[in-house]
Amino acid sequence: MGGAGMGDPRAVLLLSGKRKSGKDFVAAEIQKRLGSDVCTVLRLSGPLKERYAQEHGLDFQRLLDASAYKEQYRQDMIRWGEEKRRADPGFFCRTAVQGAAQPVWVVSDTRRLSDVEWFRDAYGDAVLTVRVTATEETRRRRSWVFVAGVDDAESECGLDQGVTFDWVITNDGDGAALGAQLEALLQDVRSRL
Ligand SMILES: Nc1ncnc2c1ncn2[C@@H]1O[C@H](COP(=O)(O)OP(=O)(O)O)[C@@H](O)[C@H]1O
Numbered sequence: 001m002g003g004a005g006m007g008d009p010r011a012v013l014l015l016s017g018k019r020k021s022g023k024d025f026v027a028a029e030i031q032k033r034l035g036s037d038v039c040t041v042l043r044l045s046g047p048l049k050e051r052y053a054q055e056h057g058l059d060f061q062r063l064l065d066a067s068a069y070k071e072q073y074r075q076d077m078i079r080w081g082e083e084k085r086r087a088d089p090g091f092f093c094r095t096a097v098q099g100a101a102q103p104v105w106v107v108s109d110t111r112r113l114s115d116v117e118w119f120r121d122a123y124g125d126a127v128l129t130v131r132v133t134a135t136e137e138t139r140r141r142r143s144w145v146f147v148a149g150v151d152d153a154e155s156e157c158g159l160d161q162g163v164t165f166d167w168v169i170t171n172d173g174d175g176a177a178l179g180a181q182l183e184a185l186l187q188d189v190r191s192r193l
Pocket residue numbers: 017018019020021022023024025026142171172173174175178
């Protein structure tokens with residue numbers, strides 16, 4: 001950590017937002033617009049699920065799908081992930097960025113202040129915080145259902161306060177409106193390349 005190094009990214013977009021706000025969708029749109037030689041999408045939940053599956057004898061691949069299998073383990077994965085982060089706040093972040101060589105990184109699932117702080121410490125001004133929002137009505141249309149212990153817990157609400165977002169993307173399903181917002185964000189990103 002510390003000063004800028006050779007292989008450091010020029011822009012690190014930390015996407016956060018509620019379940020079904022469209023973080024993965026927006027991450028994919030950004031990557032599509034920049035090209036995968038310029039932009040890579042990273043997930044903190046990837047290494048989390050991989051380690052969790054290893055330690056608990058579970059099927060890592062099935063934890064990656066939007067499946068009932070994942071939902072069955074979500075609460076315990078949250079608990080386990082919090083325990084790991086308490087011991088070492090960079091535990092999942094370090095693994096997630098390993099091998100990322102593109103100049104632009106999009107982290108599609110930032111959930112906690114400790115994650116934002118880790119990226120700011122490591123990459124300084126390259127970091128841009130991006131909030132993806134959608135109304136509850138939109139999220140319900142995308143099959144979101146409120147789950148106590150998940151939607152009212154740190155996993156979903158950890159960044160509701162404490163971060164001033166550099167960009168807020170409203171994603172309620174109008175393709176043209178989303179495109180215009182993404183182009184404004186991408187102008188900022190491209191100016192950093
Ligand atoms: N602007 C959009 N246009 C069409 N479908 C969308 C849009 N945004 C999100 N979706 C769809 O809504 C669902 C939830 O989006 P996703 O990106 O997985 O949300 P999150 O990662 O925030 O939980 C997915 O099926 C996704 O394809």
